Amino acid sequence: MERIFVDGMNVLGSRPDGWWRDRPAAMARLTNRLDAFAAATGADVLVVFDGRPHRRVESAAGSVTVGFAPGGPDAADRDIVARLREDPDPGSVVVATSDRRLRNSVKAAGAGSISAGELLRRLEAFERGD
Secondary structure: OOEEEEEHHHHHHOOOOOHHHHHHHHHHHHHHHHHHHHHHHOOEEEEEEEOOOOHHHHHOOOOOEEEEEOOOOOHHHHHHHHHHHHOOOHHHEEEEOOOHHHHHHHHHOOOEEEOHHHHHHHHHHHHHOO
């Protein structure tokens, strides 16, 4: 089974589609997309967003684990790295982020990474039925 940790705000920020106008709605849309992917593929997906919990996002979770990391910029990055360090098998995890510093920390923790764009391409291919 594929295990994916997603740097939620980094993935949202990778495409300037107006997500910032309604941040909780954008977070919920991404969570819904990840949930559909996880449910269909059996992937174990965790998405972590910077900031405090939002009910709209939590209600979109389904089979996806949603984490929130209050504490300012890069709080989700720190949370993801902490989860990897506590994970008994970090080598089975792929982290989706385009943040270079986080990618370096992910590698040091023994996990792999893909870019935010690659994750979005995978989701789009899944949604097209490819």
